[in-house]
Amino acid sequence: MTIKVGEKIPEMKLMTGTADGPKESSTQEVFGGKTVVLFGVPGAFTPTCSAKHLPGFVQHHAALKAKGVDHVVCMAVNDAFVMGAWGKDQSVGDKVVMLADGSADFTKALGVELDLTARGLGQRCQRFLLVAKDGKVTHVAVEAGGAFEVSKAEAAIAAL
Numbered sequence: 001m002t003i004k005v006g007e008k009i010p011e012m013k014l015m016t017g018t019a020d021g022p023k024e025s026s027t028q029e030v031f032g033g034k035t036v037v038l039f040g041v042p043g044a045f046t047p048t049c050s051a052k053h054l055p056g057f058v059q060h061h062a063a064l065k066a067k068g069v070d071h072v073v074c075m076a077v078n079d080a081f082v083m084g085a086w087g088k089d090q091s092v093g094d095k096v097v098m099l100a101d102g103s104a105d106f107t108k109a110l111g112v113e114l115d116l117t118a119r120g121l122g123q124r125c126q127r128f129l130l131v132a133k134d135g136k137v138t139h140v141a142v143e144a145g146g147a148f149e150v151s152k153a154e155a156a157i158a159a160l
Helices: 027-031 049-057 061-066 078-089 106-108 153-159
Strands: 013-018 020-026 035-040 071-076 097-100 112-115 122-126 128-133 136-142
Touching: 013 112, 020 027, 027 136, 035 049, 035 112, 049 061, 049 071, 049 078, 061 153, 071 122, 071 136, 078 097, 122 128, 128 153, 136 153
Parallel strands: 035 071, 071 097
Antiparallel strands: 013 020, 013 097, 035 128, 112 122, 128 136
């Protein structure tokens, strides 16, 4: 079941892809005492994710910061090396934290998993948007299959 407004972000260890390689952190470090926009994508380097989803958050970073956002976080069921390379390829710099969920543990804890095994892609993350303040969910929206509306940067700005 998908996490709901008012619920706390599950406590667990996370891996981020950085220019210096993988970095371990916790959900408390990422979400505690901050306003965070988290968006999930089915996979790094995939067409919509690379052409529209991630670039939209880079483009609208200043508007998100102006609304009080401390961190913008992109999550995919990929390893930290892939997420780091994708962030570099997309020139995210320090605008977007590239969260790697290689085993889909955080994805499952949030209830946004997507089984694409039949298409050769294994367990993935649904396309979604979540806003959290001090570790508590204030907004969550999951896209219908194939859609790209409720999880884009403009939707995050409107939700803040």
